[in-house]
Amino acid sequence: MAASDPSDRDRDDEPGVLVLAATPIGRVADAPPRLAEELAGADVVAAEDTRRLRRLTGDLGVTLGGRVVSYFEGNESARTPVLLDALLAGERVLLVTDAGMPSVSDPGYRLVVAAVDAGVRVTAVPGPSAxxxxxxxxxxxxxxxxxxxxxxxxxxxxxxxxxxxxxxxxxxxxxxxxxxxxxxxxxxxxxxxxxxxxxxxxxxxxxxxxxxxxxxxxxxxxxxxxxxxxxxxxxAGAAPVAGVAADDDSLRAAVAEREEQGMSRKEAIVEVARLAGVPKREVYNLVHGAGGAS
The missing domain is CATH 3.30.950.10 (Tetrapyrrole methylase, C-terminal domain)
Structure with missing residues (x-):
């Protein structure tokens, strides 16, 4: 498959570029067109699973022009400095995971942080997201x-x-x-x-x-x-809950109301304290008659 070489766009005199590329979460046809260009033009392709990468490139009709390295949870710490060296040497590093966007509950965060800290440009190929x-x-x-x-x-x-x-x-x-x-x-x-x-x-x-x-x-x-x-x-998120006034009578009444609704006293105290913006100990002391607020 013929593809332009995206690495030419960013080289000049600056360090390399880290590209986070989204891969299909299901159908290969969902792959963004730019993914094929980036795979063909990258100097280094770091893949969570190199076998799945080979299948993906085969399905897309892409010939990889750069070298392929594995980058997964078990070797992230050791492999990140190696990839950072490649970036600092001016290479274009493409990071792909098995599905979706790298670094989102997938390998990639460590490398992104290292690249940002080193002043390396980080960009992305947007695409499928579960x-x-x-x-x-x-x-x-x-x-x-x-x-x-x-x-x-x-x-x-x-x-x-x-x-x-x-x-x-x-x-x-x-x-x-x-x-x-x-x-x-x-x-x-x-x-x-x-x-x-x-x-x-x-x-x-x-x-x-x-x-x-x-x-x-x-x-x-x-x-x-x-x-x-x-x-x-x-x-779905929780329904908004009205606040509780912080005076003693309101705090006691709010705890009693929640106990009547089936909450344990401990749960009621925790919730009322949160809604009123007061320490849990203060509500506890009021409910248990321990001398009022401390």
């Missing part, structure tokens, strides 16, 4: 959102992470392994409430693409039968 694709098709609010990546694998750490997000009002996007999807959804239902709306997006843009929407409790039950493929989970 985060934005899932968000767009989820049917949930998209005006404000946050990306939380992968949840911790251990149940306790996962529960603590989700508890910290229970009051998050923005739509949340998570990546998850298929064999952990059921446990993650169940933990979300416990932390956010079983009726919180969500969407499980799997195999996005692929032949067996599926988007399952519904309350988290129902999604967890659906996932119990097993989930296959690449999974992205989108969850």
């Amino acid at each position: 985060v934005l694709t899932a968000l767009a098709v989820s049917g949930l609010p998209v005006d404000r959102f946050c990306f939380e990546g992968f949840l911790p694998r251990k149940a306790g750490e996962r529960s603590r992470r989700l508890a910290g997000l229970a009051a998050e009002e923005r739509t949340m996007v998570f990546f998850e392994a298929p064999h952990r999807t059921e446990a993650a959804l169940a933990a979300m239902a416990e932390a956010f409430g079983g009726d919180r709306p969500g969407a499980v997006c799997r195999e996005l843009t692929k032949t067996h693409e599926e988007v399952r929407r519904g309350p988290l409790e129902e999604l967890a039950a659906w996932a119990a039968d097993g989930v296959r493929g690449e999974v992205t989970v989108v969850v």
Whole structure:
């Protein structure tokens, strides 16, 4: 395939250029046209999986003109200085991962930081993104959102992470392994409430693409039968909660109201303290009659 050499555009007298190139998350046809140009013209192609890179270039009809090196989680620390040396020597380094944009829950962040610190130009080939694709098709609010990546694998750490997000009002996007999807959804239902709306997006843009929407409790039950493929989970944010006045009577009443609604006293104290903007100890002392505010 004939392609212009993008490396000629940036050489001159400046250091090399680091190019972060998005690769298809499903269909090869989704690859941006510029990806082929960059693959053909790069001095160095750093790939998360060199075998998948070879398949991609074959599908795109691209002949690599530069050398290929592996760059994955296990060798990022050791390989970053080598790639930085290439950049400082004036070479154009193209970074690709298995799917989507490098450095977004994929290798690349270390190299970006090193390049920025060294004054090397960093640019990107925009393209497919599982985060934005899932968000767009989820049917949930998209005006404000946050990306939380992968949840911790251990149940306790996962529960603590989700508890910290229970009051998050923005739509949340998570990546998850298929064999952990059921446990993650169940933990979300416990932390956010079983009726919180969500969407499980799997195999996005692929032949067996599926988007399952519904309350988290129902999604967890659906996932119990097993989930296959690449999974992205989108969850609606919490409904805005009115603040709590910080006077003693209002704080006591707010805790009592939440206990009547089914919260434990500890949970009620934590939430009321957060909403009122006062220390938890102050609310605790008021509720337990420990002499008022300290």
